[in-house]
Amino acid sequence: MRNLIRLIQQYHLIILFLVLEFFAFLILVTHNPYQRSEFTSFALSITGSLFEKIEKVHNYLNLAKNNERLARENAQLKNSLLLSFKSNQITYKELRDSVLQRNWTFIDCNIIFNSTNKQQNILIVDRGTKHGVTQEMGIMTEKGVIGIIQTASLNYSNALSLLNTQVSISAKLKKTNHVGILRWDGSSTKYCYLYDLPNHLTINNGDTIVTSGYSTLFPPGVPIGFVEDFDSGENPNFFRIKVHLFEDFGSLSTAYIVKNHFKTEIEKLKINPTND
Amino acid sequence: MIRVFIKNIFRAILLISLQIFVLNNIELGGFINPYLYILIIMLLPIETPGWLLLMISFATGYIIDTFVSTPGMHTMACVATGFLRHHLIQFSAPREGYDPNTPISSTEFGFIWFFRYTLILTVLHHSILFLVESFGFHNFFQTLARIIFSIVFTELLIIVLEYFRSSIKKENYRRIR
Numbered sequence: 001m002r003n004l005i006r007l008i009q010q011y012h013l014i015i016l017f018l019v020l021e022f023f024a025f026l027i028l029v030t031h032n033p034y035q036r037s038e039f040t041s042f043a044l045s046i047t048g049s050l051f052e053k054i055e056k057v058h059n060y061l062n063l064a065k066n067n068e069r070l071a072r073e074n075a076q077l078k079n080s081l082l083l084s085f086k087s088n089q090i091t092y093k094e095l096r097d098s099v100l101q102r103n104w105t106f107i108d109c110n111i112i113f114n115s116t117n118k119q120q121n122i123l124i125v126d127r128g129t130k131h132g133v134t135q136e137m138g139i140m141t142e143k144g145v146i147g148i149i150q151t152a153s154l155n156y157s158n159a160l161s162l163l164n165t166q167v168s169i170s171a172k173l174k175k176t177n178h179v180g181i182l183r184w185d186g187s188s189t190k191y192c193y194l195y196d197l198p199n200h201l202t203i204n205n206g207d208t209i210v211t212s213g214y215s216t217l218f219p220p221g222v223p224i225g226f227v228e229d230f231d232s233g234e235n236p237n238f239f240r241i242k243v244h245l246f247e248d249f250g251s252l253s254t255a256y257i258v259k260n261h262f263k264t265e266i267e268k269l270k271i272n273p274t275n276d
Numbered sequence: 277m278i279r280v281f282i283k284n285i286f287r288a289i290l291l292i293s294l295q296i297f298v299l300n301n302i303e304l305g306g307f308i309n310p311y312l313y314i315l316i317i318m319l320l321p322i323e324t325p326g327w328l329l330l331m332i333s334f335a336t337g338y339i340i341d342t343f344v345s346t347p348g349m350h351t352m353a354c355v356a357t358g359f360l361r362h363h364l365i366q367f368s369a370p371r372e373g374y375d376p377n378t379p380i381s382s383t384e385f386g387f388i389w390f391f392r393y394t395l396i397l398t399v400l401h402h403s404i405l406f407l408v409e410s411f412g413f414h415n416f417f418q419t420l421a422r423i424i425f426s427i428v429f430t431e432l433l434i435i436v437l438e439y440f441r442s443s444i445k446k447e448n449y450r451r452i453r
Contacts, residue, residue, distance in 0.1 A: 013326040017359040020334045024355055027341075028348025028408065035348070038411045 104219050105259040107131055109139075111252045114161070119186045121161035121249075123147050127257055128155040138217035138258040144224050144246040145169060146255060148217055157257070163189055163249055171224055171243075172212040176201060179212045182224065182243065189249045191228065194241040201239070203230050209243050216263040280321055280377070288316045288336070296343045299433075309422070310429040311350075313340055314401050315437070317358050318394055319381075322374045326362045333358025346409070353405040357397050364396060383442045394434050395427075402427050 008015065029039045059066065113124035127133045129152050137149040139159050147159040148167060160167050163184050171182040171194055180197040194209060207227040213220025225243040233240030260266075295313040302310065317333050324332075337354030341347050368389070382390040402423050410419045 013330070013359070013362065016327055016330050017355060020330055020355045021352060024334070024337070024348050024351035026348075027338075027351060031347035032349075035408075035411045 102261055105132070105261065106256040107133065107259060109157075109255055109257050111255055112156075114249070114252050116161070116163055116189045116249050119165050121163040122150070123159040123161050123252070123255075125157050125159060125255065125257065126155065128153050128157055130154050132259060133157045133257055136217065136263070137260070138222075139255050140218065140222055140258060141247055141252070141255045145211060145218060145222055146247055146249070146252060149257065161249065162192065162245070162247075169217070169224075170212040170214045171209050172220075173197065173201070173203070174208040174210045174221075179214060180239075180241070182209070190245060192225065192243045192245060194243050195233070195238065197239045197241060199232060199237055199239050203227060203239065203241065205229065209241070216260045216266050218258055219260075284316075284320060287319065291316050292336075292339060292343075295340065300344060308425045308429045310426060310433050311401065311405070312430060312433050312437070314354070314357060314397065314430075315434060317354060317361055318397055318434075319379070320361075322365060322378055322380065323376065329358045329362050330355060349405060349408050352408055353401045356404050357401045360400050361397055364393065368393070381442060381445070382438050383445055390438065391431075391435065394438075395431055398427050398430050398434070402430065 029036050107127055109125040109127040111123055112126050113122070115121045115123075123139065123146065125133075125139065133149060133152045135149055135151055138145065139147045139149065145162055147161045147164075148169075149157050149159045151158045162169070162182075165184055165186045167184065169182045170179060172179040178197055178201060180194045182192050182194050184192050197203075205227050209224045209226065211218040211220060211222040211224065223246055225245040227241055228244040229242040230239050231242075232238070291313045295311065299310050299312055302308070313336065316336050317329070320329060320332065333354040334351060337351035340350040340354075344350065378384050380390070380393075385393075406419050406423045406426070410416075
């Protein structure tokens with residue numbers, strides 16, 4: 001302590017000088033706009049470079065965390081690429097017309113799951129209720145019928161394939177317009193069987209089978225297959241026609257979901273007579 | 277003692293008013309700004325203690341600053357000048373020390389000594405003042421030119437004033453004789 005006092009006594013003039021200069025400088029930089037701005041910018045450049053160095057060290061120490069953050073951001077960016085999006089765009093136009101009223105709408109879809117090796121085969125498509133898909137809608141390709149929508153979620157739908165023993169479709173012989181019921185027997189993926197066609201008809205191999213239009217699922221005339229073979233089957237009064245399907249169920253990729261705008265109306269009419 | 281005090285106060289008032297009312301209005305080409313008021317610090321008695329010297333320097337600079345509305349600039353230059361003056365006086369002291377009550381003048385210490393003493397202090401004061409005014413080293417040569425021209429002019433004024441002072445003193449001597 002005594003040394004300190006002696007030191008102050010020895011250097012009191014320098015200390016006083018520095019204090020006075022400090023006050024003068026304080027007055028200078030607080031009261032002169034030019035000097036103040038110069039001084040603050042100078043101080044800022046010093047503190048700025050200092051903070052930059054600190055930040056560099058800080059960055060280095062946080063390298064792992066930053067890497068993680070960048071990886072997360074990368075993933076986010078990749079997710080925002082078009083590739084990782086499923087397009088919700090639907091290529092149809094709705095016409096409002098009093099003469100022609102829209103009956104059918106075709107919703108394009110991609111088949112993202114398809115099984116052919118079971119008795120009850122199913123399809124999954126990337127369209128759902130968001131795109132107007134509901135249950136009990138038909139699915140077809142340009143070659144022919146492939147299934148019926150069973151359940152629809154928001155973005156996806158589950159469909160019963162035509163290769164499903166539970167499915168039966170109303171179909172007709174294109175040549176004579178006689179209607180029967182098409183079912184799969186659960187054996188070969190190439191063939192379905194058309195039942196309930198009366199045996200007085202003259203049928204040739206190669207005759208085209210199309211949808212009847214009696215059901216609300218498909219418009220009339222959608223191709224299904226051609227006659228491969230026919231026999232009388234269990235019931236002697238009716239043919240059992242072996243239908244060779246146009247569509248190769250092993251290589252399905254895109255399809256159309258068929259929407260019937262009058263479905264509910266027709267269904268109502270179908271139910272009403274039984275109530276009488 | 278009181279005479280010395282009054283004499284210095286009177287000199288200070290005279291020099292400050294001369295500085296404010298006359299010399300500050302002289303602007304020769306924007307380069308020459310004589311600051312004669314530093315004679316207040318230069319001509320303080322030799323016995324003035326260091327702390328008082330610094331305080332007086334501070335006060336002088338602050339007064340000039342308030343009149344010229346450049347707060348801090350003259351204060352900084354003056355405090356530095358006072359500090360240097362203290363060390364300069366101590367450095368150039370004769371071995372047996374100064375005689376008490378010797379005024380700082382060319383008649384007492386010789387013209388060369390006086391010239392050197394005032395020039396060193398003027399150089400320091402003006403350098404600090406103009407550098408603080410430009411606050412940085414941009415336009416350095418312009419600042420340097422202003423410093424040099426102003427030093428020359430201030431020093432010229434100091435010597436002219438000293439000449440009058442010494443001549444008055446000599447006449448007084450003669451009268452007394």
